[in-house]
Amino acid sequence: MKKATIFTVLTLISIMAKAQYVHSAADQVNSLNWGIIDMIRFKRLNDTLATPIYSEEVKRFENRHFQLTGYMVPMKAGMKQIKFMISTLPINQCFFCGKNGNPIMVIVNADKPVIFTFKTVTVDGILRLGNGNAYYLPPVYLDNARLVE
Known part of the structure; x- marks a missing residue:
């Protein structure tokens, strides 16, 4: 009984330590194209509404082919994803708890799963640039996207 209790406590500690994982610099994807996405700014209109502000540098890529490398963030359960988000940080990072900041994500609408x-x-x-409420969905899309092998 004592061994089982010790094992359970050690297991819980290791799970909690993993949940508090802070990313290393090597986990984050950096590229010129992510630098362009990072130029997007947001105007907070109130507690529930924020709109994107696109610089001319960003706008010149609108409606053109654009390539991003990053980590998949599913929007629905399942192994096959048609619509998902892509981020500079892995999914096991805490996007919303404030430890690692809130990296901008891009919605990917794939042409096949x-x-x-x-x-x-x-x-x-x-690359598509939206003007919706950035508090609810990222305003940047990659439409008709294909996986680059």
């Missing part, structure tokens, strides 16, 4: 992976993927699609 992509098998979910924890590894980085590269997608190529048409």
Whole structure:
């Protein structure tokens, strides 16, 4: 009984330590294209509404092929993803708790299902810039995206 209790406590401690994982610099994907996405600013209108502000540098890529490498963040359960988000940080990072900041994510609308992976993927699609409420969905899309092998 004593051994089982010790084992349970050690297991819980290791799970809690993993949940508090802070990313290392090596986990984050950096590229010129992510630098362009990072130029997008947001105007907070009130507690529930924020709109994107696109610089001319960002706007010049709109409606053109654009490639991003990053980590898949599913929007629905399942191994095959048609619509998902891509981020510079892995899914096991805490996007919303404030420990690692809130990296901008891009919504990917794939032309065919992509098998979910924890590894980085590269997608190529048409860059679309939206004007919706950025508190609810990222305003940047890659439409008709394909996985680059």
